[in-house]
Structure formats: C-alpha cells, structure tokens
Amino acid sequence: MADEGIAGSVAAPGGGDRPSTIVGRSPWQIFWMRFRRDRVALGAGVFLVLLAALAITAPLIARDLVHHDPNALFRDTLNEIGLPKVGPSAEFWFGVDTSGRDVFVRTIYGARTSLLVALLSTGFAVVLGILLGSLAGYLGGWVDTVISRAIDLTLSLPVLLFSIGIAAACSIKAEGCLGGLIQPGISLVTAIIALFTWPYIGRIVRGQVLTIRNKEFIEAARAMGASTGRILLRDVLPNLAAPIIVYGTLIIPSNILFEAALSFLGVGIPPTTPSWGRMISDAARGQLYTVAWWMLFFPGMALVLTTLAFNLVGDGLRDALDPRTQVTG
Amino acid sequence: MKRHVTLVALLASLALVAAACARGEEPTETGPTGPTATGEIPTGGILREETTDFGFTNAFDPTGEYLGTAWAIYGNFLLRGLVSYPWLPGEKGGNEPVPDLATDLGEVSADGLTIKFTLKDGVMWQPPLNRPVTSQDVAFAFQRINTKSLIAQYGNYYCGTIVGMDCEGKSQDDPIEGIETPDEKTIIFHLERPTGDFLYRLAQPAAAPVPPEVAGCFDKAGEYGRYVMSNGPYMLLGSDELDISSCDTLEPIKGYDPDKFMYVVRNPNYDQSTDENRKNYIDGWSYVINTNLDDIYNRVLNGEIDIAHGAPPAAILQQYLTNPDLKDNLKTNSGDRTWYITMNLIVPPFDDIHVRKAVNYVVDKAAMLQATGGPTTGEIATTIEPPTVLPDLADYDPYATPNHAGDVELAKEEMRQSKYDSDGDGVCDDPVCDNVLMINRNYEPWTEYTPILTENLKQIGINLKVRELDVGTAYTTIQTMSNLIPIAANAGWGKDYASPFGFDYFLFSTAGLSCEGAVNYSNIGLDAELAKECGDEVYEAWKAATDNGKNPLPNVDADMEACVAKPFGPEYNACWAALDRKIMEEIVPWVPYRWGSQNTVLADTVVAWEYDQSAGWTAYSRTAVNNGLTMDEVAQV
Amino acid sequence: MIRYMIRRTLFLVVVLVVVSMFTFLVFVKLPAGDPIARAVGRHPSPELVAQVRENFGLDRPLWVQYWRFASGMIPWPGLFLNEKVYFSYRNQTSVKEQILGRLPVTIALTIGAALLWLAIGIPIGVISAIRRGSLLDRAAMIFALVGVSAPIFWLGLVLLYVFHFWLGWLPTAGLPKGQSVLRSVFEGYFVLPWFSLAITSAAFYSRMTRGNLIETMGEDYIRTARAKGIPEHRVIFRHGLRAALTPVVTMFGMDVAFLLGGAVITESVFQLPGLGQYAIVSLYAADFPAVMGVTLVGAFFIVVANFVVDILYAFLDPRVRYT
Numbered sequence A: 001m002a003d004e005g006i007a008g009s010v011a012a013p014g015g016g017d018r019p020s021t022i023v024g025r026s027p028w029q030i031f032w033m034r035f036r037r038d039r040v041a042l043g044a045g046v047f048l049v050l051l052a053a054l055a056i057t058a059p060l061i062a063r064d065l066v067h068h069d070p071n072a073l074f075r076d077t078l079n080e081i082g083l084p085k086v087g088p089s090a091e092f093w094f095g096v097d098t099s100g101r102d103v104f105v106r107t108i109y110g111a112r113t114s115l116l117v118a119l120l121s122t123g124f125a126v127v128l129g130i131l132l133g134s135l136a137g138y139l140g141g142w143v144d145t146v147i148s149r150a151i152d153l154t155l156s157l158p159v160l161l162f163s164i165g166i167a168a169a170c171s172i173k174a175e176g177c178l179g180g181l182i183q184p185g186i187s188l189v190t191a192i193i194a195l196f197t198w199p200y201i202g203r204i205v206r207g208q209v210l211t212i213r214n215k216e217f218i219e220a221a222r223a224m225g226a227s228t229g230r231i232l233l234r235d236v237l238p239n240l241a242a243p244i245i246v247y248g249t250l251i252i253p254s255n256i257l258f259e260a261a262l263s264f265l266g267v268g269i270p271p272t273t274p275s276w277g278r279m280i281s282d283a284a285r286g287q288l289y290t291v292a293w294w295m296l297f298f299p300g301m302a303l304v305l306t307t308l309a310f311n312l313v314g315d316g317l318r319d320a321l322d323p324r325t326q327v328t329g
Numbered sequence B: 001m002k003r004h005v006t007l008v009a010l011l012a013s014l015a016l017v018a019a020a021c022a023r024g025e026e027p028t029e030t031g032p033t034g035p036t037a038t039g040e041i042p043t044g045g046i047l048r049e050e051t052t053d054f055g056f057t058n059a060f061d062p063t064g065e066y067l068g069t070a071w072a073i074y075g076n077f078l079l080r081g082l083v084s085y086p087w088l089p090g091e092k093g094g095n096e097p098v099p100d101l102a103t104d105l106g107e108v109s110a111d112g113l114t115i116k117f118t119l120k121d122g123v124m125w126q127p128p129l130n131r132p133v134t135s136q137d138v139a140f141a142f143q144r145i146n147t148k149s150l151i152a153q154y155g156n157y158y159c160g161t162i163v164g165m166d167c168e169g170k171s172q173d174d175p176i177e178g179i180e181t182p183d184e185k186t187i188i189f190h191l192e193r194p195t196g197d198f199l200y201r202l203a204q205p206a207a208a209p210v211p212p213e214v215a216g217c218f219d220k221a222g223e224y225g226r227y228v229m230s231n232g233p234y235m236l237l238g239s240d241e242l243d244i245s246s247c248d249t250l251e252p253i254k255g256y257d258p259d260k261f262m263y264v265v266r267n268p269n270y271d272q273s274t275d276e277n278r279k280n281y282i283d284g285w286s287y288v289i290n291t292n293l294d295d296i297y298n299r300v301l302n303g304e305i306d307i308a309h310g311a312p313p314a315a316i317l318q319q320y321l322t323n324p325d326l327k328d329n330l331k332t333n334s335g336d337r338t339w340y341i342t343m344n345l346i347v348p349p350f351d352d353i354h355v356r357k358a359v360n361y362v363v364d365k366a367a368m369l370q371a372t373g374g375p376t377t378g379e380i381a382t383t384i385e386p387p388t389v390l391p392d393l394a395d396y397d398p399y400a401t402p403n404h405a406g407d408v409e410l411a412k413e414e415m416r417q418s419k420y421d422s423d424g425d426g427v428c429d430d431p432v433c434d435n436v437l438m439i440n441r442n443y444e445p446w447t448e449y450t451p452i453l454t455e456n457l458k459q460i461g462i463n464l465k466v467r468e469l470d471v472g473t474a475y476t477t478i479q480t481m482s483n484l485i486p487i488a489a490n491a492g493w494g495k496d497y498a499s500p501f502g503f504d505y506f507l508f509s510t511a512g513l514s515c516e517g518a519v520n521y522s523n524i525g526l527d528a529e530l531a532k533e534c535g536d537e538v539y540e541a542w543k544a545a546t547d548n549g550k551n552p553l554p555n556v557d558a559d560m561e562a563c564v565a566k567p568f569g570p571e572y573n574a575c576w577a578a579l580d581r582k583i584m585e586e587i588v589p590w591v592p593y594r595w596g597s598q599n600t601v602l603a604d605t606v607v608a609w610e611y612d613q614s615a616g617w618t619a620y621s622r623t624a625v626n627n628g629l630t631m632d633e634v635a636q637v
Numbered sequence C: 001m002i003r004y005m006i007r008r009t010l011f012l013v014v015v016l017v018v019v020s021m022f023t024f025l026v027f028v029k030l031p032a033g034d035p036i037a038r039a040v041g042r043h044p045s046p047e048l049v050a051q052v053r054e055n056f057g058l059d060r061p062l063w064v065q066y067w068r069f070a071s072g073m074i075p076w077p078g079l080f081l082n083e084k085v086y087f088s089y090r091n092q093t094s095v096k097e098q099i100l101g102r103l104p105v106t107i108a109l110t111i112g113a114a115l116l117w118l119a120i121g122i123p124i125g126v127i128s129a130i131r132r133g134s135l136l137d138r139a140a141m142i143f144a145l146v147g148v149s150a151p152i153f154w155l156g157l158v159l160l161y162v163f164h165f166w167l168g169w170l171p172t173a174g175l176p177k178g179q180s181v182l183r184s185v186f187e188g189y190f191v192l193p194w195f196s197l198a199i200t201s202a203a204f205y206s207r208m209t210r211g212n213l214i215e216t217m218g219e220d221y222i223r224t225a226r227a228k229g230i231p232e233h234r235v236i237f238r239h240g241l242r243a244a245l246t247p248v249v250t251m252f253g254m255d256v257a258f259l260l261g262g263a264v265i266t267e268s269v270f271q272l273p274g275l276g277q278y279a280i281v282s283l284y285a286a287d288f289p290a291v292m293g294v295t296l297v298g299a300f301f302i303v304v305a306n307f308v309v310d311i312l313y314a315f316l317d318p319r320v321r322y323t
Helices: A027-037 A039-056 A058-066 A103-139 A141-156 A159-170 A186-213 A216-223 A228-264 A276-290 A293-321 B004-008 B068-078 B135-146 B198-202 B293-301 B314-322 B353-362 B365-372 B408-416 B446-458 B471-479 B500-508 B528-533 B536-546 B557-565 B570-587 C002-029 C035-040 C046-055 C062-073 C095-130 C135-149 C152-166 C181-186 C191-217 C220-227 C232-260 C264-269 C275-284 C288-316
Strands: B046-051 B114-118 B179-183 B186-190 B234-236 B261-266 B284-289 B307-309 B330-343 B378-380 B436-441 B464-469 B492-494 B590-602 B606-608
Touching: A027 A039, A027 A293, A039 A058, A039 A103, A039 A293, A058 A103, A103 A141, A103 A186, A103 A228, A103 A276, A103 A293, A141 A186, A141 C002, A141 C288, A159 A186, A159 A228, A159 C002, A159 C264, A159 C275, A159 C288, A186 A228, A216 A228, A228 A276, A228 A293, A228 C135, A228 C152, A276 A293, A276 B293, A276 B314, A276 C152, A293 C135, A293 C152, B046 B293, B046 B307, B068 B234, B068 B261, B135 B179, B135 B186, B293 B307, B293 B314, B293 B590, B314 B330, B330 B353, B353 B408, B353 B446, B365 B378, B365 B446, B365 B590, B436 B446, B436 B471, B446 B464, B464 B471, B500 B557, B500 B570, B528 B536, B557 B570, C002 C062, C002 C288, C062 C288, C095 C135, C095 C181, C095 C191, C095 C232, C095 C264, C095 C275, C095 C288, C135 C191, C152 C191, C152 C264, C191 C232, C191 C264, C220 C232, C232 C288, C264 C275, C275 C288
Parallel strands: B046 B284, B436 B464
Antiparallel strands: B114 B186, B179 B186, B234 B261, B261 B284, B307 B590, B330 B492, B330 B590, B378 B590
C-alpha cells in the first residue's frame, strides 16, 4: 500500500456506466461472454479460486501433507543464537523462521487471514458506502451535505496514524472497545479498514445515484407513489450493481495491502495468527532477511500475487461491464 | 525498575540491551587491540557513540532521572557526589561506594542516626560558575528531591529516611530539617532509623550537589535537564557559555539536543588530583541519535563510530561470534537484572499456586535464551535475584528441569493438584484457561517469546491470547490494577544499587501496590481495602481469589521489615536470600527466565575499556580511544 | 466565485476543527495507557500522580483540555503549536521545533518521489495510450499493475536487499547524523525511498493518464481537431493531454499533501527522521502532544491541498460552476 493511504487502484478511471442492453441477451450474459474472452483476468480469477481453496484447506494440508502445525516450533532448525539454519528444503518447502516455524504452512495460513479480513472489510465498506452514498445522492439537501462532508473528512484523515491509534486503544483491555463490540484481532482490523474505505464506495455511489435520480423510470416510480426506500432498493440499486462490483473488486486488493501494512506495523492481528504483513516485518527486524531471505521472499510474493490477481480480475470486470471498451477492444 | 532497557529500546525493532553475568570472562582493562606497545593508555580523541533513542525518564534532570545510561553519564562525566563508585566491574569492587566529593565515607554516630561528611578542597563548578562546590549545594540537591513538583523518581530512598523529608515539599528553597550545613565544607545527615545501605543511596545521582543559581530557576520536573552544570571532569559542550546573570537569560545548552545529540568536553575547572577513580583519557564524548539500529552496529563494524551499547541484532551478532577478529570487540558483563514472567494472584487460573508452579515447570527457558540471542545475552535465571546481587542464591533452582528446557510431566503433576484440572490428566480443562490474556512487548526478542510461551502453556491446557504493546504501554497496562492482567512477559527489573533491598522491596511488598503505577504486579499482600479502592472489578476478583477474604493473599511485608533491620553484611544477605526462597516456593508470583547481560560493542579504535558495575554501563572515565579526533571535527551543533 | 471561496474557507476551518476533535478523542481520550504513569516513575504516591496530572493539565474539564490543544492550530504567533501545550512528554522538547526540524526530510522525500513518479508514470501512460494494444502498452500496463499491487514496505526491503546488501550500489537506510538533508540527497540516501514510493504511485499515475487520455481522445473536439488536419502529435499534446491531465493534477496535489503529513511506512522502513516517523515513535510512546501536533499538521496539509485543488479546478475547468 502506498503511504498516501488506500487510494491505490480504487479510483481507476473510466469506470462503470450501466451496461447497454442488446436484444435477446441479458446484461449478465454479455458480461460473462466478454469476461471469458479476457484470458488474463480469467487466469487471475482461477488463481484466486485456487488460493481460496488453499486457504480453506490449509489445516488439512498442514496436518496431512506437510505434517507441520503453523505454530509448531522446530527449535533444532535454529542455531545457538536463534537464527534459522534451514532454508527452503524438502522438509520445509519455504524454510523456517526465527521461531523454527514452517514458513510454507504459515504462508498458506496467512492467505486465510488476508482474504478473510479483506473480504469482510470490503463487504462492510460496500454496504456502508451504498447506504450512505445512495441516501446522499437521492435525497440531496442537508443529508447530502452531511454525508459528503463526512466523506471528505474521512479522506482527509491520516489513515494509518488513526488506524494505529484506534487499534492501540482497543487492544489493551481484554474486552476490547465499544463495550466488547469490537474485539481486538480480526474484527478490530476489519472494522478499522471498513471505516476508512467506505467513503470511496460512498462517493462513487452518490455520483451514480445523482446521474440516474432524474431518469424517467425513477420519476415514474415516484409518480406512482413508491416510497424512497422502495425506489432506492428496487429501482436505483440494481442499476448500480455494475460499478459496485467493479469498485468492490478493486478495493479488495488495497484492503489486503491495508491489513498487511497494519500487521507490518505490529497492530491488529494477534501475533500468533499467521499474517503476511507480520511475517514480512519479522523478516525485516534486525536485518534478518540478509541471513534468511526466504522469510521476506515468500510472504511478500504471496502478497504481491494475490493483490495482482485481484487487480487483474477487477480490471477484467470493468472492461467486461463497460460498453465503451468494445469500441476498440 | 531502572528503566534502562525499557526506554532505550522504545523504537520497536530494537534488540535488548541487557546482559548477564559473565562470571568467568576475563576482566580486562584493555580494548580489542590490547594495550599500546608501550603499555601506556593514550589520552585524547573523542569517543563516538550512537543510540536509537536517549530514553531519559526525566529529561536528564538528575533529580528525577531514572535511566541507567544517564547515571553513567552523570557519574563518569558531570556529577561528583559525596560518595560514588570506582567505575569498575563488580569483581573489582565496582559496586562498592568510595569517597568522591567527601574526604572519606563519613563519620557515623554510635546510634547510626547521624552521618557527617567533610568536603574535599579544590573541587570547583565548571565555568561560568567558577566557584568551589559547597555543602549547601549538596543540601540543595535534597531540597530538590523533596520538592513535589520536581518528581524525584526514586525519592523514596530519602523521604522517610532523612529527618524532615517527605517528598511533598512546595519549594526547592525550603531547607530540610535533618540536613545541617554548619559551614561550606561540612554536611550532617540525621536519619529516622539506622539505614545500612545509606551510602549507596548517597551515591545515586539525585544526591549529587546541584548549583542553586542555575537549578533554582527550574521548578518543574525535567526542566533542569537542559542546563545541567558539572563539577566533574567533563561538561556539556557549550555549557560554559550560559549567561547566569539571571534566570531569564538562561538558554538551553547547545551541546545537548534531546532529540539529536549530546556532546561532552573537558571541564577546565576540574582538578585531577582531587579524584582517584576517574582516569579521563578521552577529550570528549559524542552521543548521537541514529534511528537505524542496524546501521549503528554496521558503523561500529566499519569504525565510523567507536562504541554502542546493547546486543546487536542477531544477523550482526552472528558476525561477532563467528569472526575471530571481532570476538574481542563484543563485551559481555553482568547487567544485574532479572527478566521474568509475572502472574497475577487474583486472576484465574493463576490464583491457584499449583498452576503457577506448573507454569514454572513448563516454560522452556533454554528456548527463550536462544531466542534472545544465546549465552551472550545472559544466563538462565532460576530465582528472583541474580547471584551478582545476592551470591547466597547462586545454586538455587526450585523448579529445575533437564537443560532448563521445561518438563511437561512435572508441570502436569502440579496442574493435577490444581482446582482447574477436574479429570486429573494434568491439563487444565476449566474455561478460565481459554483466551488467557498475556501482555508482551512488541519488539524482539520479546516477540520471539510469544510463540514459545504460547506453545509451552498449551501443553498444560492454558491457551494464551497475546497482546504485544510498546514497552511503555505494556508497563502501564500491567501497572494498572483494574486491568486485571493474568500474565505478562514484558517485565524486567534491574538493581538501583547493589543491595537486595534496592532490588526487590517494591516488587513484593504492599508498598509496591497501588491502583495505578503498581510494580507488585502479582498483587502479593493485596487486602480488601485497597482492592475496593481500585474498583469493583478488582474487589470482585480479590473476593473470588481469597474466598471472600477467608484465605487472605500471602504477605511478605513483615519479612521485609525484618530484613531491612538486619545489619548490612552476611546476615542481611542471608535474610533476603531466605525471603527469596519463600517467595519462589510459597508464593510463586514469577517465572524468572533470564539474568540479563550488558553487551557492549567496540570498534578497533577503543584501546582501553572498562565496565562500570554500578550503572551497568561503560565506565567512560576509564575508556580510551586512538582516533585522534577533536570535538570540532565531530560535533554538529 | 468569491462566495464560493468564502464557503470553502469556512469548510476548511470546520474540517480542521472536526479533525482536531477526532484526533483528540482517538489519541488522548481513547487509550487506556495512562501517560501519567509513565512520567512518575517507579512507585508513585497518589499525590504524585495527581501532581503530574495537574502539570499536564489533565485534571481540567474535558473541553478545557481540548481547547488547550485546539488553540494550537490557530495560525497566530503565540498560539500556533504553543510550546506550553505542544511540548513533548517524552523528551521535553517543543513539538513545533521537532516538526520544523523534520520537515526538510519529509519534503525531500516527497518532492523527489513525486518528481520521479510523474517522470515515470505520465510518459508510460501517454505511450501506452497512443500505442494502445501494442506490446509496449501491455508491458507498461503489467508494470503498472505489479506496481500497484506491491506493498511499499516489502518493495523497500527488497530494494534495500538488492541495491545495498547485495550489489552495494546505494547507501543503507537512515540518514547520516549531523549533515544537511541536501548533502544526504546528493549522497544518494534518498534514492531507494524515492523509488519505493514512486514505483507504486507511478504505476497508478500511468494507469490514470492512459485511461484519461484514451477517453479524451474519443471526445468530439479531438475529432474536430483531427478533421481540421492538425498533426496527430499536436492533437495529442496540445489538446488531448491538456484535458487528460487535469484530474491527474488534482490527484497529484492530494498525494503530495498526504505525503507531506508524513510518509509513515516509507519513513519507518528506511528509518528516515521525518514527520511520519516522528508520529509513529510518539504514538508508540503515548506522547500525545507530539501525536496531536503532527497529525494536525498532516491534516492541515491535506485540507489546504483540497482547497487549492478545488479553487484551481474552478479556474481551469470551465464546465465547473459554483454557486
């Protein structure tokens, strides 16, 4: 993640008008037809499916294939002063870390943490973004002012500092924050990431709603006396599906990097839970990576490939959902 | 604790600074390259040192400053007290007070309640003060200690001991009843009770004289730290330019920037003939903040700087241990410091002594030492006080396991006797053993302890949930009683001075209990009254742990009082040794796992080096370099 | 327009006030770790604790405490980062002095990285937009995607490993003590931090430039220009790029402002004594006057950049109208 926050790939341009309809095929059929032709995106999608499978089956792989628990300590793989002696080998595919733990097993367990946090936080951010963004766009007036300003405000905060501040404050008491609602660990990290990502979705949704709010079919629904909630739910939202899917997908990789950055800085995910960011910061301590390069290389590659795959899939989705791409495509 | 390790290492990624006893290591007064050809130690040059953070606890104001490094700086360079230390390692008497500003170790009255000192002639304050040090300057130091707003962090060694001192004073100008200065050269202390280790307390930097014309301008904690005046062999660079005509004209000394550097140069008013213990080979010392810990050690390796304190990160330590040319450049000395895991007597499952004993058996202390960086960084601790402080306990190991690697069977044997193992399989099966919160520090080697302890305790059914916090937050978290932290691995304790009293009085007595800022983390001796005062949660926990007060928590206050009253010497030590055994076997608040070493890394430019046991740091006044530098070439003011 | 500017200015003030409240709550009131406990030492009496609390002003009502900090944001001599309030607990120094002292490092890092990412990102974006679908375009976009996907802390460490520990071409992390920032710049201490920061951003800027340029080139007025027979390179650079880069400029303003508030991760990985590192160190030490000061200064940069960008937009883009 760049220092400048999570802007990352989220605000990528040229995104998402509604797919135009062609006679005889639903927009989704068209979308799938186009997406299938994008071999890079499809490949990335396959990679993600495999990764998810690996993450889900990690306990089985660890138990039955590698026979190493992620937290098992093989201390005879360390020398007298605690440096790992064993690099990538038949026994330890990705080598061992400074506690004598299997880096391969921890890397696949790390995928669980990464995917879980990123998907959950993106989910919350999307829900919050849709809710507030569509209210702001549809209702306008003071509601719009308040929500838009809240968006501006959240985007003006030094995100990392605030995240660390909140994480630190919520990590001390055993019961966590907000009367136990936010528990230290995965739920805390998820909440923090969602808190700082919803404005990106909110902003886009608001813009989209603004453009369709005065379209005829909405006017018609209004004229027929439909309630605001019903209009938003039945008429506005379905038309936002495409951009939301695209931007939601593109936020996932930046949230993966967000989680990794927090773990790298040592806040959030509990220390014994395998996490790629934490593994990288372990490798960075005391120049350890100069004697045990595998501690830096493997979790880093896992992180890069995963975010790359999500970005590729997100790009593919956007191209497939954007009618203009066909012009030159 | 002397916050030595704790604060120096504030930046996350730091290695620990402590270090164990290198009994058996050849005491040496020569550096890596040995003495020069003629056998003479050269003078001149600047000793260049870097650190990641000064870590001062009171902004370098001697009245409150509690950091070991600062004590070494005061003692070797700036402040001469009535008594001080010879700046030598323990085996050469480095822990024994010697006369410094005073002509002798004082005349003690028959009842032990009065001590009189006479000041040497010829000890002067640095420019621009240019006047002799007087007994009133010494008395003024105590007036400062007694002033509440100045926050003397170890004022408890004087308040309650010297007549008229309560550390509640309103003004530093108020004289103290129990301190008499009949003339400029004489000072008499009146004590409340005979105090065997009073000389040690006088040797502390807060008791060294302070000039009222400068220090008197500052009545808030820490402020004087940027104006410290010297009566020792060196002074802060630029401090001689201070305009002392009034308080308003004082400007912070330019040679000390709390966030960048500290430079000391020779004090022209110092007379070597008045000082037997400081050798003062170097022309100056530069102490610079470098936030890149690895780079500091790389720079020592390259000879770009001369010295660094603390064990280098493992990747660099490896070079020192394996390269024969470097071997002598890494010094290992006793740090007089115990690292331990503390367990809370009022929080399940540690409210059961058998669980606490089981933990003592199950922890793999050998793995913890290995994770710290091996034998260079210390030796395995088997009891509370390191043998360097209390030799009586040298071979005592109440929870011995093979190779100190822990013994699951012995641990299960204990667990079986606890109330949390209902089926008797030696594994805790009570829900209180799930998600047991453990506080730890968030940098190495502590982060390396997290996986070890998690795996160790899992074997007896205790599932830890570890919070890693920065060192300051970790301490304040376990110091706040209402947090009810069950177990913590962040704690360490170093001596203030080499007496068992100075080592463990507050750790286990009720004097160390308070709702905030408690240091008796295990709550030994906690009673209903204080538990109530610290909040409902604490009181409830206390009631549950004591069966509504029917089985009160163990209390060692009386034992401690008895030991304090013993005459200083073998009997005194024996008393404390017996108390330590009692605590280790009948109360079991700790798992002591390492007696930390102090490591020092030297460049080849250091041609003479000595360890000062009293501060657990380099004896700067006995260290020499051959780099031929002058302060003009080094200082970047 | 003037009314709009007044409104924006007022909003700027409101944002700063709200940000300062947030900062105060998150960093001062939320943490359970009591900074007092750290200042009083080993075994304080309750009286001592109370005394320190008073020294630090923590015994006052909440709003008084807040006001003490908030007033430090008013750019008025004597009030701005008032040294009575913005005084570091950790080492008894003025926060203002610290911030000013560290600003050069952060500025050097930001400017260097920003120039670098513009120099890499925009040409790549333009070339791939012009040669759309070519091998060059594909290569450039793969670079861009990988760049966007690489975590900066990992990238930084890998660069350090390769260029310092392995090849030995560039100096290590950190800055040499006591020499000017400018000299360190010339000695190459900033090269790796610049590249780590720039690669991620350059990737992003090239994607953005490419996308915008492709979009602009499809606009009617470009077709008109082409139809008039204006040479293609002039169409691209005179007409296309100009419009395509307007949002890039906006983004650039915001990014630079964010970085000026402290590039937390880059400064930690490369041990640069800038604002971000100051913030982190102070945060870990619960030195909240310092955290407040640096966070507010950071937010100030962002809000001001936001303001400037908005105003510029109003001048640059005739389509934007304000009421």
